Amino acid sequence: RKEVEQDPGPFNVPEGATVAFNCTYSNSASQSFFWYRQDCRKEPKLLMSVYSSGNEDGRFTAQLNRASQYISLLIRDSKLSDSATYLCVFLASGGSYIPTFGRGTSLIVHP
Amino acid sequence: ETGVTQTPRHLVMGMTNKKSLKCEQHLGHNAMYWYKQSAKKPLELMFVYSLEERVENNSVPSRFSPECPNSSHLFLHLHTLQPEDSALYLCASSQGSGWGQFFGPGTRLTVL
Numbered sequence: 001r002k003e004v005e006q007d008p009g010p011f012n013v014p015e016g017a018t019v020a021f022n023c024t025y026s027n028s029a030s031q032s033f034f035w036y037r038q039d040c041r042k043e044p045k046l047l048m049s050v051y052s053s054g055n056e057d058g059r060f061t062a063q064l065n066r067a068s069q070y071i072s073l074l075i076r077d078s079k080l081s082d083s084a085t086y087l088c089v090f091l092a093s094g095g096s097y098i099p100t101f102g103r104g105t106s107l108i109v110h111p
Numbered sequence: 112e113t114g115v116t117q118t119p120r121h122l123v124m125g126m127t128n129k130k131s132l133k134c135e136q137h138l139g140h141n142a143m144y145w146y147k148q149s150a151k152k153p154l155e156l157m158f159v160y161s162l163e164e165r166v167e168n169n170s171v172p173s174r175f176s177p178e179c180p181n182s183s184h185l186f187l188h189l190h191t192l193q194p195e196d197s198a199l200y201l202c203a204s205s206q207g208s209g210w211g212q213f214f215g216p217g218t219r220l221t222v223l
Contacts, residue, residue: 031209032209032210032211034211041199042216042217043201043214043215043216043217044154044201044214045214046211046212046213049211087154091208091209096208096209097142097144097159097161097166097167097205097208098156098159098167099156099212101153101154102153103152103153104153
């Protein structure tokens with residue numbers, strides 16, 4: 001099993017749609033979880049951390065399922081500007097500095 | 112956004128050249144990172160520094176040499192590179208272990 005698995009997509013959705021991505025991880029010692037977005041030919045930008053209790057930031061909701069070892073990102077009311085690649089990232093416990101990045105899921109929001 | 116800056120933004124060099132990439136973070140973070148991102152590949156972690164000490168060297172060829180003179184600055188010295196080293200080189204910083212990272216805009220490197 002790969003360390004991190006993400007569906008590369010692309011997810012092609014109309015404006016206003018709700019879309020969700022999952023990202024599974026194999027290292028059960030993973031303790032810190034994040035979602036990043038990366039626009040074409042730009043740097044990744046931290047979108048949100050993922051807490052055990054889940055968290056929400058506007059139209060974005062992130063959740064963690066430790067039992068099944070995956071995190072999810074839900075985007076409501078998609079905007080054209082949400083078109084990007086979404087990367088999931090994990091950090092193991094024990095003060096690790098070494099993140100594991102997924103390959104990313106491509107989202108295309110069309111008019 | 113100027114939290115993490117990188118220079119130069121673009122670099123073209125021959126295989127016999129020596130050049131350096133510079134990264135500066137203005138966020139008061141304690142850890143800094145170098146990544147390589149090639150087309151259609153995931154991010155590859157190259158080096159990690161925490162409080163100016165290298166904590167990770169991810170089997171990177173010796174033609175890449177990092178330097179971290181203080182917690183705000185990070186360099187990547189390049190010499191005798193190969194064409195396959197052409198990629199986007201990203202610098203990032205974080206408050207410490209377990210924290211999310213903030214990336215600079217990257218240096219797009221082309222080796223001829």
